[in-house]
Amino acid sequence: MYFFSPAERERKELFGGVNARTFWGEHMLLAVVDIPANGVIPPHSHPHEQAGMVVAGELTFTVDGETRTLRAGDVYVIPGGVEHSVVAGDAPAQALDVFSPVREEYKY
Numbered sequence: 001m002y003f004f005s006p007a008e009r010e011r012k013e014l015f016g017g018v019n020a021r022t023f024w025g026e027h028m029l030l031a032v033v034d035i036p037a038n039g040v041i042p043p044h045s046h047p048h049e050q051a052g053m054v055v056a057g058e059l060t061f062t063v064d065g066e067t068r069t070l071r072a073g074d075v076y077v078i079p080g081g082v083e084h085s086v087v088a089g090d091a092p093a094q095a096l097d098v099f100s101p102v103r104e105e106y107k108y
Contacts (some may be wrong), residue, residue, distance in 0.1 A: 004023050006023075009022075009091070011034070012106070014041075014100075016039075017035075017036045017039050018034070018037060018039055019033070020034070022030065022108065024102050024106075024107055027100060027103045028100045028101070030097070030099075031098075031099070032055075033060075033095045033096070033097055034042060034092065034094050035093045036089055036092050037090055037091050038087040038089075038090065039092075040088075041085055042085055043083050043085040044085070046080065046081075047080045047089065048099040049080050050076075050077075050079045050080075050099050051097070052075070053073065053076075053096050054069065054070045054095050056093055057088060057091050058071050058073070058097060059086050059087070059093050060089070062084060062085045062086075063083075063084040064083060064084070069089075080100070081093055093096055
């Protein structure tokens with residue numbers, strides 16, 4: 001398969017109220033992540049590189065102790081093994097994440 005519709009993809013809950021729809025190839029995984037208003041992705045790290053873009057709303061990222069609020073169109077790049085967390089603003093938000101290599105636990 002080469003083409004997918006995120007609207008038709010089942011959601012997988014990652015954290016309390018944070019859901020993703022994932023798509024993957026051999027070397028990377030793409031996740032459309034929906035975060036509720038004031039939703040929290042707690043501090044964590046993983047060996048995968050993660051790059052992404054805020055698609056809608058406002059997300060406050062803390063990456064390796066540096067905190068910044070990002071809005072639609074802003075991009076982030078997080079090296080593997082670096083601790084990071086995210087808090088959504090007062091409205092729901094959406095991000096598009098790319099992981100390399102594929103996060104096997106996000107395949108479903």
